[in-house]
Amino acid sequence: MLAVGLRDEKRRQTRRHIAEVATGLFLERGFAQVTIAEVARTAEVSVNTVYTYFPSKEDLVFYPEEASAQRMVQMVQDRAPGQSAAAAVLAALRGELRNGERMVGLTQGFGRFLEMVRAEPTLSVRLDAIGREMVEALGSVLAAETGAASGDPTPHLVASQLGWAQTELFREIGRRTRAGQPPGTVAEAALALLDTVESLLSPTLLTYATR
Template sequence: MSEGLRERKKRQSRRHISDVAVGLFVARGFDDVTIAEVAAAAGVSVNTVYNYFQVKEDLVLPPEEASPQRLAGIVRERRPGQSAAEAVLARLRQEVRGRERRLGLSEGFGRVLEMMRAAPTLTARLERLAHQMTAELAGQLAHETGAAPGDPLPRAVAWQLGCLHAMVLSEVGRRTTAGEPPGVIAAHVLELIDAAEELMGERLLGYAVREE
């Protein structure tokens, strides 16, 4: 279904408010900017900001881009004949090649990353989000495979794939901090994903294959 005019305007408004907020946070620090100041700079009311973003951290980490369901969603959406690991590998490669914002592969992300690392509430949220992603993926894998309660395999697979996701983000962050441009970073991250796949055994790569 194509996006309607109303939905498109709401999406554009959300992005505008988020972009304005991030610009202010980068310039002055996350903790030193109020929601009222974000609203004024974006040309909207404080209530409008809260209608789109429940908490201040959502302005930097929108739930649709930083969701606990991210990895579980990738697995749910995989094509027939594809395993859980293959789906995650394919999506990460797609996002890296597309230099997607959710991975930090965009111009100017270095300053955003510095701002996030300086804000304790944002770093705590990122850490919590990583644990939530792994837990949600483990639940999805257990459900799909019919694993018995207490079976450690879904959690072990989810942990492996969660670590892969975290490693990609860490590599992007490390190279961004070093001043490398997005194109160069993307090339190195693709090599890293290839190396990680080579180390995965048949059991992991063949786990939870979606039926045809």
């Protein structure tokens, strides 16, 4: 078991290394101008190794560890007794901000990264698709948990509003990192934004699917 754990960790490290090298090249020269062969050469791995971890070039930008359609589902499934779906998502986002985690873009290059994604049609389409998949996945889980009737739009609408909250959070973080603000300042502003977002959500949504 120890050997399996070490092997899995080595694979995660290799995948992250390749993705970080690729992202650096994409930010420096543009997504379309960088080839898989260049990524492999710079990362000091073979082209086959790159494709083993990343079936497509777009996967180098949106790799599963940081671009999972199950992201909000996991937040909700991990919630404590007495906690609603919205409370779980907001608490998870606040925790990531306070811990300065990469998952919420608290890095100096995040603003440039978002600009690159939106400037490249294939990446922009992929980002929007991940967002839709995230909402659909959460809506399905909420429908199952609450026993919502077939055709009841409530679970999807709740998931959509939580997806909106996350999108607005990332937009604010991207804007501030692009302006050169340090991660600590960005995190404080993002936490304040979440407070505002929560104040705008209805009591029905804030208490929906309480465990």
